Amino acid sequence: MILKGGFTNYGEDIGVLMLDTVFPRPPGDIGNARSYDFPVRYKTVRGALATKIMGDHPDADLIAPFITAARELEAEGVKAITTSCGFLGPFQKEIAAAVNIPVFTSSLLQAPIIHAMLPPGKIIGVFTERAHHLNDDHFKGVGWSMKDIPVQVQGMKPDAEFPATYIGNRKELNIDVLKEEMLEMTREFMATCENPGAILFECTNMCPFASFVAKESGLPVFDVNTLIHMFYGAANPRRYL
Structure with missing residues (x-):
């Protein structure tokens, strides 16, 4: 058997472009390496603060440093690149064009697949x-529009601890409080959506609470982790023979 080299490190198939943050990341969060049963490689994009990403459009000045970081991950041997914030969807085409490996900037890329799975008329939460920050430009950035795929964008109450923790970049978080806010948002969605079919987390920090949301809603829950696992499975097919 002959092995080919070219890199310093091996076995890290997924590269993650991280925002410049200090908040805690419990298991399930994309920024916690124990969220995965396989190694991942992280690269922090310095200056990419959550406040520069959240909004009607991410700060265009950040495209260049994200591309630089993506190229560094590619040179370090990863097989695909993702990011730690779904609001980076508008950067999808630019980053994907800058490297020679697959890029999925946002969990929102899954919406067309989810829509195709569901019976007609079902709505994705x-x-x-x-x-109020998430709009059709974010969706169009990853290849679809809410004109074609029925979605209900579900946010949190203005005084919620969740955005105060993550957008505010706090160094502490209360798991119990955040879990209850996720369940509260789920109940609100189920009560107001006419025909719910599935839930899709834009936010990667919501992933630790996916099992609780699925149990509360009775719906399948998709997030950046389902996307990461899908690619990893494609890059490392199970051997049957």
């Missing part, structure tokens, strides 16, 4: 921290 897109869960985010601040609903």
Whole structure:
């Protein structure tokens, strides 16, 4: 058997472009390496603060440093690149064009697949921290529009601890409080959506609470982790023979 080299490190198939943050990341969060049963490689984009990403459009000045970091991950041997914030969807085309490996900037890329799975008329609940910031430009950035795929963007109440923790970049978080806010958002979605079919987390920090949301809603829950696992499975197919 002959092995080919070219890199310093091996076995880290997924590269993650991280925002410049200090808040805690419990298991399930994309920024906690124990969220995965396989190694991942992280690269922090310095200056990419959550406040520069959240909004109607992410700060265009950040495209260049994200591309630089993506190219560094590619040079370090990863097979695919993702990011730690779904609001980076508008950067999808630019980053994907800058490297020669697959890029999935946002969990929102899954919406067309979810839509195709569901019976006609079913609505996807897109869960985010601040609903008023998430718009069709974010969706179009990853290849689809709410004109074609029925979604209900579900945000949190203005005084919620969740966005105060993550967008505010606090160094402490209260798991019990955040869990209850996720369940509260789920109940609100189920009560107001006419025909709910699935839930899609835009926010990667919501992933630790996916099992609780699925149990509360009775719906399948998709997030950045389902996307990461899908690619990892494609890059490392199970051997049957």
